[in-house]
Amino acid sequence: AQKITQTQPGMFVQEKEAVTLDCTYDTSDPSYGLFWYKQPSSGEMIFLIYQGSYDQQNATEGRYSLNFQKARKSANLVISASQLGDSAMYFCAMRAVGQFYFGTGTSLTVIP
Amino acid sequence: DAGVIQSPRHEVTEMGQEVTLRCKPISGHNSLFWYRQTMMRGLELLIYFNNNVPIDDSGMPEDRFSAKMPNASFSTLKIQPSEPRDSAVYFCASSLRLEGNTQYFGPGTRLTVL
Numbered sequence: 001a002q003k004i005t006q007t008q009p010g011m012f013v014q015e016k017e018a019v020t021l022d023c024t025y026d027t028s029d030p031s032y033g034l035f036w037y038k039q040p041s042s043g044e045m046i047f048l049i050y051q052g053s054y055d056q057q058n059a060t061e062g063r064y065s066l067n068f069q070k071a072r073k074s075a076n077l078v079i080s081a082s083q084l085g086d087s088a089m090y091f092c093a094m095r096a097v098g099q100f101y102f103g104t105g106t107s108l109t110v111i112p
Numbered sequence: 113d114a115g116v117i118q119s120p121r122h123e124v125t126e127m128g129q130e131v132t133l134r135c136k137p138i139s140g141h142n143s144l145f146w147y148r149q150t151m152m153r154g155l156e157l158l159i160y161f162n163n164n165v166p167i168d169d170s171g172m173p174e175d176r177f178s179a180k181m182p183n184a185s186f187s188t189l190k191i192q193p194s195e196p197r198d199s200a201v202y203f204c205a206s207s208l209r210l211e212g213n214t215q216y217f218g219p220g221t222r223l224t225v226l
Contacts, residue, residue: 035214045203045217091155098168100145100215102155 002027004094006103013082014111020067021077021106023092032096034075036066039089039105048090051075082110114138116218118204124224130192133221136185137206145215146179146189147203155203161187162210194225 003026013019025034036048051059051066059066067076079086087110092103117136125131137144145160159169161181169179176195181187191198201222205215 037217043201043222044219045205047214047216050214098210100157100160102157104154 002029002094002096002099002101004092004101004103006092006106008106009104010107010109012109012111013079013086015084016081018078018080019082019108021079021090021092021108023075023077023103025073025075025092025094025101027094027096029096032094034066034068035093035095036064036075036077037091037093038086039091040085041088045091049077079108084110084112086110116204116206116216118202118218118221120221121219122222122224124226125194126226127195128193129225130190131194131198131223131225133189133202133204133223135187135189135204135218137187137204138216139185141206141208141216142184143207143210143215144181144187145205145207146187147205147217148200149203149220150200158189160210167210191223194223196225199223199225 005024032053034051038046038048049059049061049064049066051068058068063080065078089105089107091105094101119134143162146158147155149155158171159179164181179189201220203217203220205217207215
């Protein structure tokens with residue numbers, strides 16, 4: 001069965017500090033993709049970063065990086081130098097066996 | 113690029129009425145997805161299309177839901193008849209191709225069925 005899990009319902013981080021949001025997955029598909037999305041209180045879904053299962057290097061996009069550990073089946077999102085505008089829900093997602101699966105989300109609050 | 117466009121942004125209707133949600137994907141994108149988001153169930157993939165053809169509709173909750181994509185620039189999600197439990201935010205997303213690409217989401221339609 002395909003599954004994606006976010007175990008942190010809520011996280012707090014001090015402004016300018018780094019924070020790691022956890023995501024683990026399980027799939028029988030050897031070729032899969034992992035995504036992170038941000039959903040601010042305004043409701044829109046914003047793509048942050050993508051990692052393919054065959055990518056050798058961890059994906060990075062500005063202050064976002066994806067810590068991809070294939071053997072552990074984890075795809076944690078690292079946000080460096082947190083900003084107040086980073087406060088939002090963060091969803092981990094996986095594309096596998098022709099379907100898309102979303103985690104339950106982690107609510108991140110950046111404290112001034 | 114204008115991004116994914118959805119209309120209406122908000123819809124309030126009464127139980128039993130027909131509801132039609134509309135989506136215009138990003139030009140050049142070949143894949144289109146309809147999602148529903150609720151507090152109870154989170155994000156659920158309802159159906160997705162590739163090159164205007166429905167690929168998987170296993171997420172569509174019941175026969176009251178139907179989706180069409182008559183051309184590459186337009187898709188509709190219809191609920192008939194609507195029920196209060198259909199109240200949710202419905203997102204449309206598009207991607208360049210089905211495999212390996214990210215999805216760009218529209219702003220969503222907030223549906224309230226009274």
